[in-house]
Amino acid sequence: MSVLITFLWIVICIALQVLVFNHLPLAGGVILLYLYVAIKMPVEVSRPLQILSGFLIGLVIDIFCNTLGLHAFAFTTTMWMRLPLLHMFVLAEDIKTGEPTLQRIGFQSFWRFLLSILIVHCLVLYLTEAFTLFCFLNLLLKILSSIVMTFVFLIVLELVMRRKPV
Amino acid sequence: MQNLFRFFTRNGPFFAWLVLAVLSLVLLLQRNPYQRSVWFGSANRVSGEVYAASNMVSSYFGLRTINEDLLHRLGQLEEENLLLRQHLRNQQDIDSVLLTPKPYRYVVAHVVQNSITQAENFLTLDKGTADGIGVGMGVADHNGIVGQVAKTSEHFSLVISVLNPKLRISSCLKNSESIGSLVWDGNSPAYALLSDVPRNVPFELGDTVITTGYSNTFPRGVPVGRICEEMQAEDNNFLCFRVELFTHFDRINNVHVITNTNPCPF
Numbered sequence: 535m536s537v538l539i540t541f542l543w544i545v546i547c548i549a550l551q552v553l554v555f556n557h558l559p560l561a562g563g564v565i566l567l568y569l570y571v572a573i574k575m576p577v578e579v580s581r582p583l584q585i586l587s588g589f590l591i592g593l594v595i596d597i598f599c600n601t602l603g604l605h606a607f608a609f610t611t612t613m614w615m616r617l618p619l620l621h622m623f624v625l626a627e628d629i630k631t632g633e634p635t636l637q638r639i640g641f642q643s644f645w646r647f648l649l650s651i652l653i654v655h656c657l658v659l660y661l662t663e664a665f666t667l668f669c670f671l672n673l674l675l676k677i678l679s680s681i682v683m684t685f686v687f688l689i690v691l692e693l694v695m696r697r698k699p700v
Numbered sequence: 701m702q703n704l705f706r707f708f709t710r711n712g713p714f715f716a717w718l719v720l721a722v723l724s725l726v727l728l729l730q731r732n733p734y735q736r737s738v739w740f741g742s743a744n745r746v747s748g749e750v751y752a753a754s755n756m757v758s759s760y761f762g763l764r765t766i767n768e769d770l771l772h773r774l775g776q777l778e779e780e781n782l783l784l785r786q787h788l789r790n791q792q793d794i795d796s797v798l799l800t801p802k803p804y805r806y807v808v809a810h811v812v813q814n815s816i817t818q819a820e821n822f823l824t825l826d827k828g829t830a831d832g833i834g835v836g837m838g839v840a841d842h843n844g845i846v847g848q849v850a851k852t853s854e855h856f857s858l859v860i861s862v863l864n865p866k867l868r869i870s871s872c873l874k875n876s877e878s879i880g881s882l883v884w885d886g887n888s889p890a891y892a893l894l895s896d897v898p899r900n901v902p903f904e905l906g907d908t909v910i911t912t913g914y915s916n917t918f919p920r921g922v923p924v925g926r927i928c929e930e931m932q933a934e935d936n937n938f939l940c941f942r943v944e945l946f947t948h949f950d951r952i953n954n955v956h957v958i959t960n961t962n963p964c965p966f
Contacts, residue, residue, distance in 0.1 A: 553750075553751075553754050556815070556817075559816075559817040562817055564817065580712075581712065581713035581716070582712050582713055582716035585713060585716045585717050585720060586716065586720065588720075589720040589723075589724065592724070593724070596727075597747050598747050598750075598751075598813070599815065599818070600813075600815070600818075600822045600824075600858070601728075601818065602727045602728065602730075603724040603725060603726070603727030603728030603729075603730075604724075604728055606720075606723075606724035606727065606728075607721055607724035607725055607728060610717060610720045610721050610724060611717065611721060614713060614714075614716075614717035662728070663818070663819055664819065672886075672887065
């Protein structure tokens, strides 16, 4: 049952991303809602499976954006990096199962974890996209605007979700 | 053998990442709308249907501006029509002229997906081969040019937007015959560059740019934009202009695909 609910969450995230957020650019950057999956995926899921799910989610977004392989590459890399990044801020013994939520790991660790995921993902995503066309200042602006908007949005989302008993 | 096996299981995450990253990079490097393989056709059909459904809601936004644009354009065409009829009446039998077969046919289509933020932008239309749309046809809306059909399926087609550096459109200034080439520089979705215009062409800022009709894609005279700035060209033999596009790519809704009924075979 919980697998089904997780799957539904992922579908909703992707749908909102391609139907709403991709059409609300600010300074070239957009809110990357699907990164919420990279934050919230339970830590006990085996790492190859995490990486595979990253690839599949990225691929679905690519098919909608006509950018075959771009999001898939970036999100695969992000999902590969997520546990090492998480363990930079939270000891592995402190979080053996479940989702890294704001309540469990504390605000300090949470925002650092979120920001590091964002930096890795946005750098990989936009640098990979840009190797066909370069305009450095625009690129930097795009990366910064995506990071700032997504950071604020996901923190607010996490604060809202916290009130719900899971 | 056992050591090798242990090596792979211990580094499982890394190899999972490596395989999938290589796979996605291969996809990325091969992505070319002309050569997308057949099995992605069906996937694009699914995304096409989803976009068509979402478009049913979002197409109601901004109807007022679109309506104003259309009325404005209708007025222009009406004036032009009256003027042409008047001229024709002086020349010859007007009915015989109006009854001659038209060289271009306009198929109305709805944009179900559109992007303006990517480095290379594409649009998806809800009309395909079943409606007579073929690869290479021009696409325009009531304001100006939009792009060129790159790939078709039965009920959807993929259009390379003008906001894609891979698309070059033969264009000229309305008042002269000299041709140039319109291409997007990847910056603002409101502007493109008109390059390779000969130096001797007289121009003023604000001049209108139109298509030349030297290809099968667009007939002569489809509006493109107006000159807003002279740019430094790569070499000094040609002029280069920044062109403010007439088409508002952020709110394209309905377009027409221009079907050439009598294409040049070369």
